[in-house]
Amino acid sequence: MKKQAIGFIDSGVGGLTVVKEAIRQLPNESIYYVGDTARCPYGPRPKEQILKFTWQMTQFLLSKDIKMLVIACNTATAAALVDIKKKLAIPVIGVILPGSRSAIKSTRNNQIGVIGTEGTVKSNEYKKMIRSKDTKAMVTSLACPKFVPLVESNEYDSAIAKKVVAETLRPLKNAGLDTLILGCTHYPLLHSIIQNVMGDSVTLIDSGAETISEVSTILDYFNLAVDSRDSKNTEYNFYTTGSIQMFEPIASQWLKIDNIKIEHIKLGL
Structure with a gap:
């Protein structure tokens, strides 16, 4: 075997x-x-x-x-x-449990963000998993429905991608996050753009x-x-x-x- x-x-x-x-x-x-x-x-x-x-x-x-x-x-x-x-x-x-564990280890201020598809965010699985292991953790989730089509169309390193990512992640910029879970396995292909938008003070977690x-x-x-x-x-x-x-x-x-x-x-x- x-x-x-x-x-x-x-x-x-x-x-x-x-x-x-x-x-x-x-x-x-x-x-x-x-x-x-x-x-x-x-x-x-x-x-x-x-x-x-x-x-x-x-x-x-x-x-x-x-x-x-x-x-x-x-x-x-x-x-x-x-x-x-x-x-x-x-x-x-x-991929949800390993990503949640890593985010809990990474965060310094207990402010964890999760970005994912509409289905993942609606399921609330990341928040439930994280809170089951650390009740002090505060989880902010954001659906990013435009990210997957960018990757699937091989546009993940384009000027369009940079614009879409910046506009989509705007609600998280002032949320006080120090850790952000890339809650979709497509998103690591956008890693450098997401990191640039969120800033170096935010640690990105690749759940995959x-x-x-x-x-x-x-x-x-x-x-x-x-x-x-x-x-x-x-x-x-x-x-x-x-x-x-x-x-x-x-x-x-x-x-x-x-x-x-x-x-x-x-x-x-």
Whole structure:
């Protein structure tokens, strides 16, 4: 079972920020990734629909015999993590708990901000998680619905992106935050712009990067980690429900993988 791949699912390309950290921290592990770009964004969708789509991606990866599932999407984590964990025999990890833990460790004044999709913010999962572990923490949340389309259209480093981010984050500028959770795995692609808007006094928390530290711990705990002697068999396979031509440049640029393997798939048919 050790040599089986770790599965990652996301509403689009955002989960690639989690995969990038997985490749860095877990270079011996094989990775299968599904990005549901045809139905992205998930943020405005009803919970029942997000749960359905998340299960469809999960079932596809289970057919590939994965050894662990990472829900590399905050919206899907909020909507589906509990249900999927109950029904799968393999370890299932979301991105909300690791990001919350990191924010609590980081904050100095107990003023934590969360930015995410409409679905993630509406679920209130970050606030509930943080407050369950630290009742002194004050959590300010803001939905940023324009951020995901910027990333999915490969405009995350454009002048338009800088303008949209500055306008969207204006309500948080004077909120007294010293820590801000990037509560969507698309948002690390906007990291430098967000940091510039919020200022150097605000620590940005990449929930996806924090998740991989937890993945590493669980691999060791269940004795699932690939031995370095078997790393020659490591493979990275990417699947998208949308356009390969849209997915490939972002994946190649972000992950720095030569001859990246991307396949178009259909789900729910």
